[in-house]
Amino acid sequence: MAKPRIAMYWTGGCGGCDVSPLEVGEAIVDVLSGVEIVFWPALMDAKRAHVEALPAGSIDAVLINGALRTEENMEMVRLLREKAKLIVAYGACAHLGGIIGLGNLHSAQSLVDTALGEDWQASAPVPGANGDAPPALTAGVVPLSDAITVDYVVPGCPPPAQLIGQFFRGLLEGYMPDVGHVFAEEKALCDQCPREKEDRPIERFVRPHEIEPDPDKCLLDQGVVCMGPVTRGGCEAACPKLGMPCTGCVGPTRKAGDLAGGMISALASLVRAGEEGEDVFAQEDEILDGLVDTVGTLYKYALAGTWKRGSGGGGK
Amino acid sequence: MAEQKHEPKIAAFLCRWCAYAGADLAGTNRVTYPPNMIPIRVPCSGRVEPSWVIEALREGADAVLIGGCHPGDCHYVSGNYKTRRRVALLQKVLEELGVEPARLKLTWVSASEGMRFAQVVRDYVEEVRSLGPYRGQFGAPQELHEVEENGGQVVREAVSHG
Ligand code: SF4
Ligand code: SF4
Ligand code: FES
Numbered sequence: 001m002a003k004p005r006i007a008m009y010w011t012g013g014c015g016g017c018d019v020s021p022l023e024v025g026e027a028i029v030d031v032l033s034g035v036e037i038v039f040w041p042a043l044m045d046a047k048r049a050h051v052e053a054l055p056a057g058s059i060d061a062v063l064i065n066g067a068l069r070t071e072e073n074m075e076m077v078r079l080l081r082e083k084a085k086l087i088v089a090y091g092a093c094a095h096l097g098g099i100i101g102l103g104n105l106h107s108a109q110s111l112v113d114t115a116l117g118e119d120w121q122a123s124a125p126v127p128g129a130n131g132d133a134p135p136a137l138t139a140g141v142v143p144l145s146d147a148i149t150v151d152y153v154v155p156g157c158p159p160p161a162q163l164i165g166q167f168f169r170g171l172l173e174g175y176m177p178d179v180g181h182v183f184a185e186e187k188a189l190c191d192q193c194p195r196e197k198e199d200r201p202i203e204r205f206v207r208p209h210e211i212e213p214d215p216d217k218c219l220l221d222q223g224v225v226c227m228g229p230v231t232r233g234g235c236e237a238a239c240p241k242l243g244m245p246c247t248g249c250v251g252p253t254r255k256a257g258d259l260a261g262g263m264i265s266a267l268a269s270l271v272r273a274g275e276e277g278e279d280v281f282a283q284e285d286e287i288l289d290g291l292v293d294t295v296g297t298l299y300k301y302a303l304a305g306t307w308k309r310g311s312g313g314g315g316k
Numbered sequence: 317m318a319e320q321k322h323e324p325k326i327a328a329f330l331c332r333w334c335a336y337a338g339a340d341l342a343g344t345n346r347v348t349y350p351p352n353m354i355p356i357r358v359p360c361s362g363r364v365e366p367s368w369v370i371e372a373l374r375e376g377a378d379a380v381l382i383g384g385c386h387p388g389d390c391h392y393v394s395g396n397y398k399t400r401r402r403v404a405l406l407q408k409v410l411e412e413l414g415v416e417p418a419r420l421k422l423t424w425v426s427a428s429e430g431m432r433f434a435q436v437v438r439d440y441v442e443e444v445r446s447l448g449p450y451r452g453q454f455g456a457p458q459e460l461h462e463v464e465e466n467g468g469q470v471v472r473e474a475v476s477h478g
Contacts, residue, residue: 105413273394294405308452
């Protein structure tokens with residue numbers, strides 16, 4: 001069998017996804033010798049013109065990491081879609097909008113103003129960028145599936161070694177799951193987490209830096225918002241094992257559907273119910289008020305995938 | 317196109333034991349209220365998933381109304397208390413997102429309060445009308461105007477709400 005021809009491309013990302021395949025350790029030797037790399041800007045010098053010159057459908061799998069933030073991102077992913085048999089959304093940004101998607105809390109213009117100063121003109125070259133003008137920002141960040149058809153998802157920020165391994169094994173052995181598959185567990189992360197979960201009522205929310213968590217007990221039981229109940233397993237609870245809460249990078253389980261929605265429902269059930277006879281609502285609100293930065297906590301990765309900037313319906 | 321008066325669209329999740337029955341009673345008593353509300357019957361207000369509220373706003377509702385039994389009257393004992401906590405959290409999220417928390421409202425209406433139900437709907441329709449249409453504007457409040465103007469066309473053409 002001919003080696004699968006692959007490509008990796010970055011859009012609005014941080015570069016973490018590009019280096020993440022090294023996470024698989026020595027297996028990287030098998031991966032690299034088992035594939036033919038056609039295009040991977042982080043690894044080798046190849047330009048857009050090279051991709052344009054390729055026949056349609058001639059790349060077996062294109063892994064795309066990063067969210068879509070610029071006009072150029074849009075053009076490139078459409079071009080890659082045309083050249084690819086399979087498109088893989090690689091990492092939380094491509095999958096859900098990711099950290100980059102938090103940019104949607106601000107308008108494109110105010111982001112540019114903040115980064116480059118208000119005097120800067122759209123057509124002017126960026127200071128220090130070889131005289132090139134940057135590509136125009138789109139109105140809002142969107143995940144990959146908003147622009148093109150995505151065949152598989154390798155989730156995570158960046159994807160954990162186990163999931164990268166699963167994907168490459170499938171590709172190299174020529175055995176891939178049905179299109180649409182997300183390379184992660186169907187079950188929630190709590191299932192893989194060694195911490196003991198008692199579903200204790202939450203009396204007070206605490207942020208991770210405010211406590212020295214009990215090493216064996218569930219973080220949520222200790223008042224730290226851990227997204228484990230609504231996030232797909234796959235990372236083997238890397239963060240909770242180290243005492244940090246899960247922040248949801250692998251994305252929602254099918255059951256939860258939506259990270260924030262699922263977590264709000266979980267938290268509403270876990271908060272200690274107010275005692276009858278006193279002002280029940282006030283007691284509960286006092287606990288709920290202790291939850292700070294709800295957007296950054298519940299939508300750390302899925303904001304752009306859930307809330308479309310300027311695209312809500314509204315009465316016609 | 318001439319500027320028309322904006323007719324708000326409100327998705328209403330109504331508990332079958334109370335608010336929905338109250339809406340029915342308003343109907344049999346021929347009490348009228350504006351047709352801006354789209355009623356969706358649920359077995360208990362506690363059945364309303366937070367993600368449904370988010371989805372309703374995302375898919376074209378200007379606001380979401382949840383109607384449940386008065387505290388103490390829920391047929392499943394405490395479904396409505398849980399709903400209240402969910403709504404409190406959702407409103408916190410909306411506020412941080414820069415979406416008016418008033419676009420989500422929780423109300424208690426019993427099966428015998430047909431008149432009250434109609435009044436709640438009338439008042440809420442006016443409140444939502446004053447908020448204006450929801451077209452996905454969120455983010456830092458001082459920037460909202462600009463977002464509306466830009467309309468998000470660039471991404472809009474590629475968006476599919478699959
Ligand atoms: S998913 Fe995480 S690691 Fe990958 S590009 Fe985005 S921020 Fe970086
Ligand atoms: S610490 Fe987090 S992942 Fe582990 S059991 Fe608790 S909620 Fe689940
Ligand atoms: S049965 Fe009406 S709110 Fe629970």
